[in-house]
Amino acid sequence: MPRRSPTAADEVRGLARAGTLAATVADADEPRRRRLTRGTYSVVYPVVYTGLTQGLERRRGHPACAVSVRHLADDCLDRFHDDVEAVVHDVVRRATAPIDNLDAWICGLINSATVNGHRRRRGEIGALQRPRAPKWLVDGLGGDRWLVHLAVQMLNWVGNPVTAGSQVWPVDSWAALRCRFTGDWDTGSDTAVRADIETVLRVMRAKREWYERYVEGPLGHKHVPVPRFAPESPGGTPLAPALSLVDAGERDDLYMRELAHLAMTAMRTRLLAGEDPHTVVAEVIEVAFGGGAVPALDGRPQLSDAEGEHVGRLLRDRDRISRIAVAVLAIVEDL
Template sequence: MTHDHEYTIKRLRELARAGDLGRLSEAERDVLRPAAYDLACSIVFDVVYRRVARNRGHHACARGFRHLGECCLDGFHDDLEAVVERLLTTTEQINDLEAWIAARAPGFAIDAYRRRRGAIGAPQRPRMTKWLRAALGDDPWLCRLALRIQEWVGVPGGVGATLWPVDSWAGERGISPSEAQADVEKVLVAMRERPKWYHDHIEVPLGHKTAPVGGSPGEGAGEPRPLPPGDPGELDDARADDLATVAVEAIRAGLGRGEDAAATVETVLRELFLHGSGADEIGRAPGAGTEREERVSALLDDPVALEILIERVLRIVRGPAG
């Protein structure tokens, strides 16, 4: 990180604490925007997009933002942009930027996602109408599939070998892809009973989809799952991203049970970042560790640094006070 970039991040934090970000000119925001993106990138992936990728069945993409395939990359960038723009236009006083972003990113991303869907004609909140339910014979599976179709047409990208993600839907139902495709056709026939509705809310949004050059890493037929990393450092980064999400959930659970906050944070950090399960050691040379583990170990063994670390982690877990 260059000295100029460090200064920009420091300036971003100062303006946030003063509640002045929303009072800047667009030119001043342009100067701060790269720092805001760097600060928000991993947080937005952890609290927003990892779950999105998993819900779509894109398990390779869910490993970390460095592993996102083309079908997910645009969506992640859209979510990240939405969070950064809300940050740079807020007049709220923010004492801890990371905690503020973590607490508000899901809501910002959802709002932006719905606006993007609305802009291309896709239903912002897919729902089952009375006429469509009747046209489907009130069949529970076909009604659920109709909602999946309405959701899918508003998702950017995602067009691959087939127009619809029938493999995923087949797995949800426990049927073959060909059977799922036949069910999709049944739903589409029912939807076409309202030609204008079908054109506006299905055909038009589908026209905005773009076919990726290649699928998500590890998602193609015959590709290993999980995809072997090309670089050990990428594996360590992905592992740290996953552990951070697990740590926040574990600490929240401990606090919810009334456990001592400081002891809970220390225990979770030691167990996850130092002890682990052993699976992450596969592929490393015997006795080899990572610089990250060494830094975490040093922080946990330093009473003063540990106290500061616990306070910071608790601010992130609990979110902003106001």
């Protein structure tokens, strides 16, 4: 049987064992540097997935994304590639001493490398690398603990490449956060969050140059959010889009993903308030996916009679509800 030729990953591992990986990459010509970087990527990406991404996806409530790299949704895959790139960046610069077990060494590097990579990416678009509320902003918000925390969340958000669907700010997620801060478990708290966001923005805009540099500028680097529903004309008549970039199945899948995320957020909020897990799971599933689900409007998908009956059977099965409740509680405990 012919002997296998060494791969770029094999070369990277050999250089790491010799303690010369960083020096070799630094001194290499462009073709060899690209080969060694590719080899490092091949070593790093499975370690990052199992050591970081998989756990994050479980805590985010993305069970499919926690199966394998191939199952990652688009936004999750983008975050994964950013993290891998950050770790590769540090590996080829910090591997200056002999490393017998490169995978284990990379595991110890993941947290600092991804944090540094996140800060570098924020800095490239002008966002604050370590968002803090300056004293003038705290004073302008009257020292209100929730509003100050929200201001920091907003400064974090503008440097994050992901979007909030068709919204500028992730109002649904912050509504749950507001509930925990204020103790107000009103289901309409998203309206209160929108008002709070406007309050914070009004104070931020008082320092126009600061606002343009650290809020408006970084926010402009986000991808333009595409509305999920058709826009309306001034007369209230829905306008058909000029071009649909995805088919109906993809639109329905996106909507159901968002609906599942909202359901998980609602369950987490109610569980943190001390409600009974079985009741919470059954009621939220009923509202989100059962007979109480919002009917199809503006192109949103609606469950067929057969799918609705399937949800009804699930809600009547106490054992299945118990298993779902256990899974939800495990996710909440990890957050």
